[in-house]
Amino acid sequence: MSALTGYRVLELSESVAGEYCGKLLSDFGAEVIKLENPDGGSPTRYQGPFAPRGDDPERSGLFAYLNTNKCSVALDVQRAAADHQLDKLLRTVDVVIDDHAAGWLQEIGLDPATVEIRYPGLVLCSITAYGQSPPEDRLHAQDLTVFHSSGWGYHTPGVDDKQQPPLQGAGRFLPSYEAGLEAALCVTSALYEREKSELGRFIDISKLEVLASRADYVLAQMVAGDMPVGPQRTAYNLQGPAGIFPCRDGFAYIWMSAPAHWDALRKMLGNPEWMKSFPDNWLERECTQERVAEVRRYLARWLVTQNKHEVAALAQEQGLTLVAVNNAGDLSSSAQYQFRGFFSDVDHPVQGAVAYPTVPYKLSETPARIVSPAPLLGQHTQSALAALSGGEQ
Amino acid sequence: MRGGPLQGVRVVELTKVWAGPCVGKLLGYLGAEVIRVESEGSLDVTRTYGVDEINNAPGFQSVNPEKLSVQVNMKTKEGIAIILDLLGKSDILVENLRPGAVKRLGLGYEDVRATKPDIIYVSMGMFGSEGPLSYQTGYAPCFAALGGLSSRVGYEGGAPEGMNIRYADSTFGAAAAYGALVALLHRRRTGVGQFVDVSAVECMSSMIGDTLMDYALNGAIVGCEGNRHAEMAPHNVYPCRNDEWISIAVNSDAQWASLAQRMGQPELATQPSFCSHSMRKAHEAELDTVIAAWTVKQDACELSRELQLHGIAAARSQSSLDLVGDPILWERGFYQDVSDREGRAKATLGPSWKMTRAASINHAAPQLGEHNAYVLGDILGLSSEEQQRLTDAGITR
Numbered sequence: 001m002s003a004l005t006g007y008r009v010l011e012l013s014e015s016v017a018g019e020y021c022g023k024l025l026s027d028f029g030a031e032v033i034k035l036e037n038p039d040g041g042s043p044t045r046y047q048g049p050f051a052p053r054g055d056d057p058e059r060s061g062l063f064a065y066l067n068t069n070k071c072s073v074a075l076d077v078q079r080a081a082a083d084h085q086l087d088k089l090l091r092t093v094d095v096v097i098d099d100h101a102a103g104w105l106q107e108i109g110l111d112p113a114t115v116e117i118r119y120p121g122l123v124l125c126s127i128t129a130y131g132q133s134p135p136e137d138r139l140h141a142q143d144l145t146v147f148h149s150s151g152w153g154y155h156t157p158g159v160d161d162k163q164q165p166p167l168q169g170a171g172r173f174l175p176s177y178e179a180g181l182e183a184a185l186c187v188t189s190a191l192y193e194r195e196k197s198e199l200g201r202f203i204d205i206s207k208l209e210v211l212a213s214r215a216d217y218v219l220a221q222m223v224a225g226d227m228p229v230g231p232q233r234t235a236y237n238l239q240g241p242a243g244i245f246p247c248r249d250g251f252a253y254i255w256m257s258a259p260a261h262w263d264a265l266r267k268m269l270g271n272p273e274w275m276k277s278f279p280d281n282w283l284e285r286e287c288t289q290e291r292v293a294e295v296r297r298y299l300a301r302w303l304v305t306q307n308k309h310e311v312a313a314l315a316q317e318q319g320l321t322l323v324a325v326n327n328a329g330d331l332s333s334s335a336q337y338q339f340r341g342f343f344s345d346v347d348h349p350v351q352g353a354v355a356y357p358t359v360p361y362k363l364s365e366t367p368a369r370i371v372s373p374a375p376l377l378g379q380h381t382q383s384a385l386a387a388l389s390g391g392e393q
Numbered sequence: 394m395r396g397g398p399l400q401g402v403r404v405v406e407l408t409k410v411w412a413g414p415c416v417g418k419l420l421g422y423l424g425a426e427v428i429r430v431e432s433e434g435s436l437d438v439t440r441t442y443g444v445d446e447i448n449n450a451p452g453f454q455s456v457n458p459e460k461l462s463v464q465v466n467m468k469t470k471e472g473i474a475i476i477l478d479l480l481g482k483s484d485i486l487v488e489n490l491r492p493g494a495v496k497r498l499g500l501g502y503e504d505v506r507a508t509k510p511d512i513i514y515v516s517m518g519m520f521g522s523e524g525p526l527s528y529q530t531g532y533a534p535c536f537a538a539l540g541g542l543s544s545r546v547g548y549e550g551g552a553p554e555g556m557n558i559r560y561a562d563s564t565f566g567a568a569a570a571y572g573a574l575v576a577l578l579h580r581r582r583t584g585v586g587q588f589v590d591v592s593a594v595e596c597m598s599s600m601i602g603d604t605l606m607d608y609a610l611n612g613a614i615v616g617c618e619g620n621r622h623a624e625m626a627p628h629n630v631y632p633c634r635n636d637e638w639i640s641i642a643v644n645s646d647a648q649w650a651s652l653a654q655r656m657g658q659p660e661l662a663t664q665p666s667f668c669s670h671s672m673r674k675a676h677e678a679e680l681d682t683v684i685a686a687w688t689v690k691q692d693a694c695e696l697s698r699e700l701q702l703h704g705i706a707a708a709r710s711q712s713s714l715d716l717v718g719d720p721i722l723w724e725r726g727f728y729q730d731v732s733d734r735e736g737r738a739k740a741t742l743g744p745s746w747k748m749t750r751a752a753s754i755n756h757a758a759p760q761l762g763e764h765n766a767y768v769l770g771d772i773l774g775l776s777s778e779e780q781q782r783l784t785d786a787g788i789t790r
Contacts, residue, residue: 003575003576003578003579004575004578020602024571028575047623047624048603048607048623048624049603049606049607049610049611049613050610051610051611052610052611061603061606061607061609061610062603062606064606065602065603065606066602112749116749130721131721131725131747132747134721135720135721136701136702137697137698137701137702138701138708138721139701140701140704140705140706140707141706141708142625142628142642142644142706143642144620144622144625144628144630144640144642144706145640145641145642145706145707145708146708147640148630148638148640148708148709148710148711149708149709149711149719150711150716151711151712151713151715151716152557152560153630153640153710153711154638154710154711154712154713154715155557155559155713156546156554156556156557157546157547157554157555157557158557158558162636164548165619165620165629165630165631165632165638166630166638166710167546167547167548167554167619167620167630168546168620168622168630169542169546169556169560169600170537170541170542170543170545170546170556170600170601170604171542171545171600171601171603171604172603172622172623172624173603174600174601177599177600177602178564178567178600181564181567181568181571182567182745182746184571185419185423185567185570185571185574186423186746186748188571188574188575188578189397189398189399189423189424189574190398190748191578192398192399192402192574192577192578192581193398193399193400195578195581195582199750201398201748201749201750202748202749203746203747203748204746204747204748205745205746206725206727206745206746206747208721208722209722209725209727209745209746210745212716212722212727212742212745213563213727213742213744213745214560214563214564214567215559215560215563216415216418216455216456216563216742217411217452217455217456217559217562217563218455218559219455219713219716219717219742220454220455220456220741220742221451221452221454221455222713222716222717223717223728223740223741223742224451224454224455224739224740224741225740226451226454227451229712229713229714229716229717230712230713230714231636231712231714232712232713233712235712235713236557236558236559236713237558238558242534242558243555244538244543244552244553244554244555246552251543251544251552251553252538253534253535253538253543253555255531255532255534255535257532316528316529321530321531321532321535323529323531323535323538323539324538324539325538325543325544325553325555326538326539326540326541326544327541327544327614327616328541328604328605328607328608328613328614328615329608329612329614330541331540331541331598331605331608332605332608332609334526335524335525335526336520336521336524336525336526336527336594337595337598339523339524339525340521340523340524340592340595342592342595342598343609351610354606354609354610355609356606356609357598357599357602357605357606357609359568359595359599360568360591360592360593360594360595360596360598360599361568361569361571361572361589361590361591361592362521362589362590362591363572363575363576363579363587363588363589363590364587364588364589364590365576365579365585365586365587366575366576366579366587
């Protein structure tokens with residue numbers, strides 16, 4: 001048995017945040033029943049990347065990734081709410097996850113106050129952009145706009161550039177993955193307590209707050225008045241020459257903040273003439289813009305002649321913090337990822353067998369496992385509904 | 394009693410800087426009692442960054458509210474024995490010391506398990522605790538670079554700019570906290586503890602799972618795309634008055650028509666080059682130019698409000714100044730006060746979540762060794778004479 005075997009989760013989610021939360025639970029053995037609109041299924045079934053084979057609604061690699069180990073029950077949730085099917089279902093599950101906009105749960109009769117009375121043992125988790133009661137000027141959101149509300153956008157990249165816009169994060173869904181992770185954390189804590197108390201709980205996850213909390217080290221200092229705030233796009237920056245530089249075969253990232261890094265660089269480069277004019281502790285004590293610019297010039301000149309993985313390996317030997325800027329191909333062939341089994345072959349009945357990314361934590365007794373691929377739309381409708389009516393008799 | 398779902402759970406931290414302390418912070422905010430074991434000979438650098446007074450370091454205070462601190466000299470055998478005794482009365486250990494350090498201290502998983510067989514032992518490393526690269530170390534931006542994130546952040550066709558330098562540690566912490574709680578729940582149901590081995594780089598990769606799926610399915614290596622999104626157009630950040638910026642994301646023809654209306658150019662919605670999602674994607678640079686020419690004359694805050702009232706996802710790109718003044722973050726209690734040992738109130742970040750029967754959060758980060766008497770006396774049952782002897786011998790303080 002895995003750690004969450006035996007828990008039943010009803011997934012009402014229809015976007016990345018809630019589906020990712022469900023996946024984090026189902027990959028540890030929770031039985032996740034995904035309600036899908038019979039008219040086409042989850043909207044993520046129509047979002048890329050797409051497999052080279054298969055047709056809608058079974059060709060989305062996004063859906064396949066987010067819904068491993070789940071069951072799909074094609075059921076119109078509004079109708080199910082009206083004819084008590086939803087009520088029956090709710091009496092058989094431990095957890096409900098939703099990621100519709102604020103107010104949607106109330107529309108299907110699941111406002112938190114009612115749920116607490118009718119289903120006292122139910123853990124209900126809602127993921128929204130701005131929490132349960134957003135003001136009227138924050139009713140509509142996408143991951144891009146939440147990322148920019150959270151401060152991460154404005155400071156990406158951390159340059160004072162009046163011409164180029166600040167950027168979204170890596171990929172399209174980082175805010176959703178972050179919120180899904182936070183939701184899984186809270187749900188698991190609630191299940192832990194419920195083992196003793198038998199009480200459910202309502203959990204309200206705001207993507208904005210999850211993202212803002214991911215900058216806690218700086219933002220808490222700012223809100224406490226210990227770190228300056230202002231309109232600068234450089235406000236989250238650290239001083240020094242750290243940054244990404246082009247290499248012969250891609251890019252490398254170099255970090256420099258302490259005299260030890262400077263010494264390591266000196267060893268690495270064979271103590272070149274230009275380094276001799278710098279004080280040994282300049283990174284900590286005398287880090288001027290001129291010095292940073294000069295170092296960056298020399299670093300750029302050097303690294304462009306190097307291959308990223310080779311120079312990174314040499315640097316680690318010397319104690320210099322320099323790493324390759326990896327892309328998806330690099331990760332796929334990473335010996336470290338292979339050693340840890342980060343990629344796992346999953347055979348999808350339509351899309352075929354490919355290596356899926358898995359999870360970043362290895363549990364020695366109850367590792368996360370992908371046992372079954374994402375369900376076809378409505379694959380488990382009959383068995384689930386039969387079980388429900390059976391339960392009634 | 395602070396309440397919360399993890400009330401009664403005890404967590405011990407052997408952590409440094411940001412990611413490890415973040416795990417304890419999350420578990421503490423869920424109600425656990427979190428004890429930081431600190432050793433004066435190898436203090437967390439965030440206790441000294443930019444300040445002379447180790448009990449008043451803003452960086453340390455930001456990620457350690459509501460924790461306890463016990464000061465134990467880890468260079469002594471007796472100090473290590475005290476830590477093992479404490480672990481014998483604890484549920485979770487979190488460590489993010491340099492690779493191999495806990496083993497050298499005699500506090501590796503096998504050592505701890507000998508004392509406390511059902512411990513949840515959470516080990517955090519850049520690449521995890523084992524494997525060909527597990528000896529390597531780095532800082533947050535290294536995690537983002539190695540994990541595949543940095544290569545995705547940059548202007549279309551340009552060199553990677555990378556994620557913000559502050560990104561990664563708290564994500565790493567959240568993933569480790571989740572792994573720890575799954576293990577804790579398993580222990581509550583079966584009595585079995587385990588080793589939880591977390592890789593910072595893999596945490597980053599899991600934030601771009603769909604990008605990795607694209608490679609798995611199609612061999613695609615996607616680089617920098619600016620603010621582009623395959624399923625939405627317009628989807629960008631546009632200039633406003635006073636060097637401010639607004640993010641706008643449109644995901645239907647109806648929303649686009651509404652935006653064109655607000656722009657005073659309703660004909661844009663039906664113009665052949667912009668009339669459908671695929672046409673807007675095909676002419677996205679032109680689309681962005683038209684929109685930017687309009688937004689640049691507007692106030693970001695007012696425009697965001699106006700677009701919201703017409704059903705369009707828009708938000709001002711918030712600076713640090715905007716963020717600390719954001720009313721929703723104050724109203725929801727995300728920003729809240731905690732009080733220090735002298736009773737002085739100080740604002741900090743509360744939890745990102747709201748929940749029924751939540752844990753209360755009242756106390757600022759601890760002073761070094763502030764809770765020695767509680768840990769050594771109340772938890773370990775040492776007499777005050779014995780505590781005095783340990784202090785005199787330089788083992789505790």
